[in-house]
Each structure stands twice: as structure tokens, then as C-alpha cells.
Amino acid sequence: MLSITDLTVSYGPVEALNGVTISVPRGEVTAVIGANGAGKSTLMRTLAGLVTPAAGQATLDGEIITRKRPEDIVRMGVALVPEGRSTIPELTVEENLRLGGLWRQKSDRRTTQAEVFDLFPVLAERQRMRADTLSGGERQQLAIGRALMSNPKCLLLDEPSLGLAPLIVTQILHLVRRLADETRIAVLLVEQNAVTALRMADTGVVLNLGRIVQTGPAPAIASDEKLRHAYLGY
Amino acid sequence: MTSFIDYLIGGVSNGAVIALMAIALVLIWRATRVVNFAQVGQAMFTTFVALTVQTLTGSWALALVVAMVAGAILGVIVQFLVLRPMRRADTSGAIIATFGVLIALQAAVGMIWGGDAQAYPQPFDNAGVVAFGRIWPISVYDFVVIGVTILLVIALSLLFTRTSIGLAMRASAFNPEVARLSGVRVSRVLTFGWALAGVVGAVAGVLVAPSSTVSPTTFDILLVFAFTAAVIGGLDSLVGAVALGVFAGLVISLVSGLSNSGNAPVVALVLLALSLITKPDGVFGHHKARAV
Ligand SMILES: Nc1ncnc2c1ncn2[C@@H]1O[C@H](COP(=O)(O)OP(=O)(O)O)[C@@H](O)[C@H]1O
């Protein structure tokens, strides 16, 4: 389980997160939703070690992960799929995947790669092709696959639906759901696209200007009209 | 016509050395976005180390190996000198720092080994090979130079395509953030890149030494040609560095042969200017998608 406690992050005078507390149990999908600039990416980047928090901490199964280096955090079991294109276009599909678990034993890496290919068959077909030949949806699968290659206990997904067609978004979010159900990974999903995200999440967290305004079961958040109007803009 | 072909043949081994030096520049540029002008200073320093070993032991091969080890160590030291104080500055500060290191290395060599040009012993037969009833403008030693270069280029391409450290180096160069998120210790990988460039530059120095002399500044001209080749090749591209390095060797040989050798640097600079005007990303470079 990933536990985030009172996390506060500032960029100079700009306070991007303020006292954020979230629990992400294993096998569940927790969706953090909020408008552009709410602090969603900051939360993810802080958890992955790319940003140092001013206060608060996060633990994975009791072990503190905050204020550690990204390369150590991923080894501890927290993998981030950052916002935007997080594959390396100049590398092949196979190389992008291999990169995700480069520090692991070769045999462990092989096992995980087979699992990733099970989950994303298209990646197996396109193994030898350069990542920049993939479609947007395929590339997002590759990005998730790269993160899974570290065999994480917790997966952080920053707006995986960004720039993808609605059908592809649904497909990818379904795969994320399946992943949580089948592998018991704790998934923290960040989305601007609240409707789709809440439909497949267990828990919803609404973030606004760096503060949590509501936490609850995803269906309850989805049907809360006041929340929707106030923070999600639809 | 015969002389034209002879000049081309005679330029190949020189081109091989330029290619190696260009590779060293490209290795560091790709990883850190720094053009390491100190590279020739490092190569010159390690060549003097090799000369000392060669004088003491008489073994050319041992001298080469010691120079390679020294090149790796010196590469790490130079990275530390150039990049540590520049942490927060942009890379143009670091590039200026490499000039400082070059001057410091030249001064150090002058103090340790003296400022005069010294001869580097010829390890193999340097006379033109005789075959098909004539003497060719290429010696056994030229074949050694070309052979060592080919071996090194093959070893490097295997390193980059077949090994974990090679993949880590490419990933760290292309996208350091994704590399770190994947668990790659990027700063260590970059240091390895500086060491590797040091090794390649050291080999270039030892290979070229017998054909010139060694003094604190002899290799400066090599920097001009290697930099030209690296930039025209696209700075990001190892293939470009090799191809343009050899090409530069041929052009220099032709220009020197047909006019006089003093014109070669001028021709290099003209080519460089033309290339920057017509193909700013280099013949083998890609603006967005960088080549392997
Ligand atoms: N590197 C940065 N430096 C300064 N301010 C930043 C930086 N990154 C984000 N911010 C600011 O922090 C706030 C939250 O940004 P972000 O976490 O990217 O939000 P979201 O992902 O929800 O759109 C915004 O006001 C943004 O302008």
C-alpha cells in the first residue's frame, strides 16, 4: 500500500501541493482528478523522486520513499509513467521495455517481459520497430509496459489518456483496471478526463489548487453534481 | 590520375585517426551536450604517458593499453573539472571550461615532458607496401591504424547495441528523465561516457603519434579536423563521425598532395562553414530523432 501523508510541495513562492493525504491500497485504482494546474503532475513527480517535497512524506508498505532519488524509488517498487510521451522514440520497442528493468536479473526481466506482452500483444508484434513508428495508443501501452518492467508494487499513471482518441482511452483504462485486479498492483491514476477515470476507479480524489477537496468511492464522486460544477468543469 | 588515387589511399589511415577523435567528441556531446575541446589535450597527455612506457619497456602494445587506461582516468577527471563547478550554469559555460582544461593540460605536459617536439618510435614498417609491381602509398603501419580503428568502431557499436551499459548510455543521452525513472543511475553512466571518450581519444593519439611528432600543441590541428568531421556528421551520430572523419582524411590528403599541406585546415573550415549553412543538423544528424 502507498500512503501519502500531509505532502506539501512548493516551487519557490508557488505552493503546488498543500497537505495532501491519500492511501492507495493494493489491487485498487485510485483516481486523482482535477483541473489543469491543480497539482496532479506535481504529486506524481514528487512520489517518483523528481521533485523534493517541502513537508510530509510517502511510504510504500511502510518504507519511506520521499526524498530519495528516482532511480532508487523505482527499485523500491514505485514506477511512474510520466505525462506526455514517456517512451524513447529513438529506441526500439524491445529496448524501451528492456530499459524499464535494466537493473534486474536477466531471467526476472524475461518473465516480466512475457507478462507485459500478454497484457499488450501489440508490443510483442512490434518488438523490433522503433518506438516512433507506433501510434499514440501503442506508445502509451509501451510507456506503461516500460514501467511494469520494473515489477512495481505501485504504478503511478500521469494522464495516460492525454491526446488519445476516446476509444483508445477506454481501452487503456480497461487494461489498467485489469492490471490492478490481476496483479494486485496499487494504481494511482491522475486524469483530467474525470468521467472515464472515475468509471473504472475504486476511489476518487478531487484535487483543486493543491488541496484535496473530496475523497470517496469513485461512483459517489462521479455522481456529485456540486463537485462536478465547482472543480471539474462539466 | 595515379597520384589522385595515391593521395586518396594515403589519406585513409589519417582519416581513421580523425574519425576516432570525432567519435570521442560525439560520445561526450551526445551524453552531456558539451563539445569537449580538451579532448586533444587529454589525447596528447596520454600519448606522452605512452611514450614514457614505450621508452621504458619497448612495448608498443603495452604503451597503447596504458594510454587507454590513463585516457579513461583522465576523462573522469576532466568531467569532474568541467561539469562540477558548472552544475547550475548552462553548457556553454562548460564548453568554455573545456578550453581552460586544454590549456592546463598543455601546460602540464610542458612541465612534465618539456615543450619540445619529440619523435614517437615507429612500431611497424612505415615504408610503402610493394605489390603488383609498384610501391603503394600505404604502409604496414597504416594497416595497423586502420585495423585498430575498425576494431574499436565494431567494439563500440556492439557496446551500444548489445550491452546493458550501452542501452543505458543511449537512454541517458536521449532522455535522462525517463532513464532515471527506469532505474538507470544516469550520472554514473555519463561518467562512463567521459571515460570511454577518453579511451577512444587516447587510441587516436597513440596511433597518430609516429606519423607526426609529439609536443604540447601537435594535436591541436587534429582537433580542427575532428571537430569539423563531428559537426558535419551531425554531432549526434557515431556513423556520421566515422564517415566524415575518414572523408576528412581523404580531403586533407588530396589538398596537401595537390597544393600544400598548409591549405588543409582552411579547406576544413570552409567545409565546416558550408555545412553549417546548408545542413545545420549535419549530414547524418536528425533534428528531433537522434541517430544511434
Ligand atoms: N517546474 C515548475 N516550476 C514552477 N512552477 C511549476 C512547475 N511545475 C508546475 N508548476 C506549477 O504548479 C502548479 C501545479 O502544476 P501541475 O502539477 O503540473 O498541475 P496539473 O498536472 O494538475 O496540471 C501549477 O500552477 C504550475 O504552474
Ligand SMILES: [Mg+2]
Ligand atoms: Mg499534469
